[in-house]
Amino acid sequence: MVPGLVPGLLLATGQVLPVSSVHRLARTSTLVRIVMDADGQVLDMGRKVRLATPAQRRAVFARYATCWVDGCPLPATLCQIDHADNWSSGGLTDLKLLGPACQFHNRDRYRHPDRYTRRKVGKDRWAFTYHRLAGVRRL
Numbered sequence: 755m756v757p758g759l760v761p762g763l764l765l766a767t768g769q770v771l772p773v774s775s776v777h778r779l780a781r782t783s784t785l786v787r788i789v790m791d792a793d794g795q796v797l798d799m800g801r802k803v804r805l806a807t808p809a810q811r812r813a814v815f816a817r818y819a820t821c822w823v824d825g826c827p828l829p830a831t832l833c834q835i836d837h838a839d840n841w842s843s844g845g846l847t848d849l850k851l852l853g854p855a856c857q858f859h860n861r862d863r864y865r866h867p868d869r870y871t872r873r874k875v876g877k878d879r880w881a882f883t884y885h886r887l888a889g890v891r892r893l
């Protein structure tokens with residue numbers, strides 16, 4: 755075979771594809787970037803899926819002990835997996851942007867993103883601080 759003109763190899767099955775099939779796939783496929791851990795588990799899903807994979811959930815639980823909103827004591831394992839950047843606003847389902855949020859904070863942060871500020875904690879975690887609205891008086 756001539757280098758550069760070899761057919762494609764479908765890694766999932768080991769099937770060798772003719773060049774015409776490689777060209778057709780290149781024209782009709784969507785490129786997806788996949789990041790895996792050392793065990794081959796997918797950690798970054800980009801925009802392809804909204805919900806975290808089981809491997810992402812395990813990785814989030816290893817990184818966080820509780821809900822990622824300051825002062826919330828709910829254990830991470832009882833939390834929902836939340837997107838640091840809201841999924842509906844273009845957020846990615848990538849491990850570096852996922853964390854645990856209790857049901858209340860997940861929903862409240864979605865409805866009132868202006869009430870929360872995000873900061874980086876260490877190299878690979880985030881935390882959110884809730885800010886009570888200025889000028890709102892409690893009865």
Ligand SMILES: [Zn+2]
Pocket residue numbers: 821822823826827828855856857858859
């Ligand atoms: Zn919470």
